[in-house]
Amino acid sequence: MSSTELPGAPAIGAAASPKVAAVRVAEGEELRSVALPGLTLTVRSRPPVRPGLPPALYVHGLGGSSQNWSALMPLLADVVDGEAIDLPGFGDSPPPDDGDYSVRGHTRAVVRHLDAAGRGPVHLVANSLGGAVCTRVAAVRPDLVRTLTLVSPALPELPELRVQRSAVPTALLALPGVAPLFNRLTKDWSAEQRTRGVLALCYGDPARVTDEGLRNAVEEMERRIRLPYFWDAMTRSARGIVDAYTLGGQHALWRQAERVMAPTLLVYGRRDRLVSYRMARKATAAFRDSRLLTLPDAGHVAMMEYPETVAQAFRELLDDCGGS
Numbered sequence: 001m002s003s004t005e006l007p008g009a010p011a012i013g014a015a016a017s018p019k020v021a022a023v024r025v026a027e028g029e030e031l032r033s034v035a036l037p038g039l040t041l042t043v044r045s046r047p048p049v050r051p052g053l054p055p056a057l058y059v060h061g062l063g064g065s066s067q068n069w070s071a072l073m074p075l076l077a078d079v080v081d082g083e084a085i086d087l088p089g090f091g092d093s094p095p096p097d098d099g100d101y102s103v104r105g106h107t108r109a110v111v112r113h114l115d116a117a118g119r120g121p122v123h124l125v126a127n128s129l130g131g132a133v134c135t136r137v138a139a140v141r142p143d144l145v146r147t148l149t150l151v152s153p154a155l156p157e158l159p160e161l162r163v164q165r166s167a168v169p170t171a172l173l174a175l176p177g178v179a180p181l182f183n184r185l186t187k188d189w190s191a192e193q194r195t196r197g198v199l200a201l202c203y204g205d206p207a208r209v210t211d212e213g214l215r216n217a218v219e220e221m222e223r224r225i226r227l228p229y230f231w232d233a234m235t236r237s238a239r240g241i242v243d244a245y246t247l248g249g250q251h252a253l254w255r256q257a258e259r260v261m262a263p264t265l266l267v268y269g270r271r272d273r274l275v276s277y278r279m280a281r282k283a284t285a286a287f288r289d290s291r292l293l294t295l296p297d298a299g300h301v302a303m304m305e306y307p308e309t310v311a312q313a314f315r316e317l318l319d320d321c322g323g324s
Helices: 103-117 131-140 165-172 179-187 191-202 211-224 230-246 253-259 280-285 307-322
Strands: 030-036 039-045 056-061 083-086 120-125 145-151 266-268 291-296
Touching: 030 103, 039 103, 056 103, 056 131, 083 103, 103 131, 103 230, 120 131, 120 165, 120 307, 131 145, 131 230, 131 253, 191 211, 253 280, 266 280, 266 307, 280 291, 291 307
Parallel strands: 056 083, 056 120, 120 145, 145 266, 266 291
Antiparallel strands: 030 039, 039 083
């Protein structure tokens, strides 16, 4: 699930080397491992409907994985040749060799993948933490990006706006000692309890999740909490978001947004408990060539809640860009 996981995943030492179930692959999807300098990424893809389609890359948020795009990818398989990556330490990708989970570290991972694959420029589609990462990619490597689609991007809130209370746990993960405390307090939670908590935080209406969707999410939670590096990846990535919010000058995320030249689609949900929809106005002003899709009933993961609506908005973006 994109965005924050509920705290309390068991802290398992790397020496324990627990047996972890295989990651789920939906019908029509393929997984492959890509070895790059200093990291290895798992890439999820679907065979394109026809050859010659423009490439797209999907990037998930904090605590998420490439599975977050399994609802949207097939809806766009006739217009783009799509791939979704697991960021280092998430999904089925192992931790990076240098242990760098900062926004810059994740940005380097995306850039290295695009450079090595030679698929750029791509249509870049991202959610939450992935939105901050891909904003930076589009700003520093415009040659790699055709268009940019950001679903609830994790960009810092303005000082004059009230921080959403439900987003506070994500920031707390960055504080030393907080993760072990949460782990002790919630050590008896089942995978289903954790999953339902995440769904309540991320979805505008958790009732939209089907029984099958819930079973798949619980299965993924059970797999994930057995990873020896799970909690470290969550904590350090959360700290990376907070640290990125404090950067000033040319490295500030809003300054990076102002540098983006690619046509940009911004998607915000009015029921988002993690990124306030009030940031939409600031974002549309910052990204110079932008359009806005606001979904009244969506939460933090609109591409999972309303994939058809997001797909239609993306198609319109492509049409306005000449379909490539």
